[in-house]
Structure formats: C-alpha cells, structure tokens
Amino acid sequence: MYAKSGKRVGPWSAPVFYNPNASMTRDISLGVVGVLGSHPNMLDVMCGIGARGLRIAVESDASEVVINDVNPDALELAYRSVEANGVVGKVDVQSVGANALCAAYDYREGFDYVDLDPFGSAAPFVATALLAVKRGGVLGVCSTDLQTFVVTGLMRFTDCTTRGTCTHLVLKKWG
Numbered sequence: 001m002y003a004k005s006g007k008r009v010g011p012w013s014a015p016v017f018y019n020p021n022a023s024m025t026r027d028i029s030l031g032v033v034g035v036l037g038s039h040p041n042m043l044d045v046m047c048g049i050g051a052r053g054l055r056i057a058v059e060s061d062a063s064e065v066v067i068n069d070v071n072p073d074a075l076e077l078a079y080r081s082v083e084a085n086g087v088v089g090k091v092d093v094q095s096v097g098a099n100a101l102c103a104a105y106d107y108r109e110g111f112d113y114v115d116l117d118p119f120g121s122a123a124p125f126v127a128t129a130l131l132a133v134k135r136g137g138v139l140g141v142c143s144t145d146l147q148t149f150v151v152t153g154l155m156r157f158t159d160c161t162t163r164g165t166c167t168h169l170v171l172k173k174w175g
Ligand SMILES: C[S@@+](CC[C@H](N)C(=O)[O-])C[C@H]1O[C@@H](n2cnc3c(N)ncnc32)[C@H](O)[C@@H]1O
Pocket: 017, 018, 019, 022, 026, 045, 046, 047, 048, 049, 050, 051, 052, 068, 069, 070, 071, 074, 096, 097, 098, 099, 117, 118, 119
C-alpha cells in the first residue's frame, strides 16, 4: 500500500496504479483468454504497471500482448517487468490515449481480447474499445466498484461478475 505524508492511501492516490485486491479480475481476464482459441492476441488498454497484460503474456499461450497507458512512470515499471519476465518479444509497450489507440484498429486487424480498466466510468471508452475487438472476440471491462457499471449503463448485461471489491464484465462481439 502506498503511503503519502505518512498516511496509507488507496492505489488510485499512488503515483502509479496497482491494486492487489483486483487479482481476481486479472484471473478472469486470464480465464477468458484461455478459451479464445489458440494463440489469441490481447490489448490491455489501460495497463497501469502492466500486471494484467503481463500475466496473460506469461501464463497463457497468447501470441501478442499490447500494453498501454498514458502514465510514463507506470509504463517504466511495466517495461521493467516485461524484461524481468523475459517476454520482450511478445509484449509491445505503448503510450497512447485509450480512444486514439483503440480507434486505430478494427474487427479484422484488432484483438481477440481487449481489456478496459479505467478510473471511474468506462462510458467514455467503451465504444472505441469495441472497435479494437476482432469479430468473435471479447471486451472485458473492469471496475473497482459496481456503481461505475451502473452509471455506465453496463449493468443490463447479465454476465457481470461481482465478487469482493472488484467487478469485471465480459462482452462478446458477434459478427
Ligand atoms: C485502474 S488503472 C489500471 C490498472 C491495471 N489495468 C491493472 O490491472 O493493474 C487505470 C489506468 O488508466 C490510465 N489512464 C487514464 N486515462 C487514460 C487514457 N485516456 N488512456 C490510457 N490510459 C489512461 C491511468 O494512468 C491508470 O494507470
């Protein structure tokens, strides 16, 4: 836990984001990638220090993992972890605004799995994130609290998992 002026604060107040309590949502991402056929590719749109994308690169048979964030301090840590885990050739580290990055892909050239994990509501990012999902692929939306899903309007989807302090929603893109 990060300490600021002697006080322990939550991960959202730290210079770079890492939430150990979100490990189950990372398990869910890994499980989803595991059922997407052989050698899927993955985009971790807002990777923080890269924990989610890194786990997929190391623990699944993903062919390619793109991790992205706009926080340079977080990305530096992410890149060090990429090196430490020996997955430099498999993981591409990017630093582009989420919407601009996702809009550069489409259903043919995009990803089997896209994971979106913003601070607060995912509403400003969901539509463009879907552009980057390949036909038949999956968009995962992560949130530390259920309320942001309600605000986003995502709660009407039925396969929303709600466990502990984190939530993860999985949407499949058809034809
Ligand atoms: C909740 S954290 C991500 C945590 C990470 N997915 C994990 O599993 O540990 C949200 C991240 O989004 C990044 N971020 C915020 N706005 C962004 C944007 N427009 N484009 C890309 N990244 C952004 C922040 O720097 C922060 O690291």
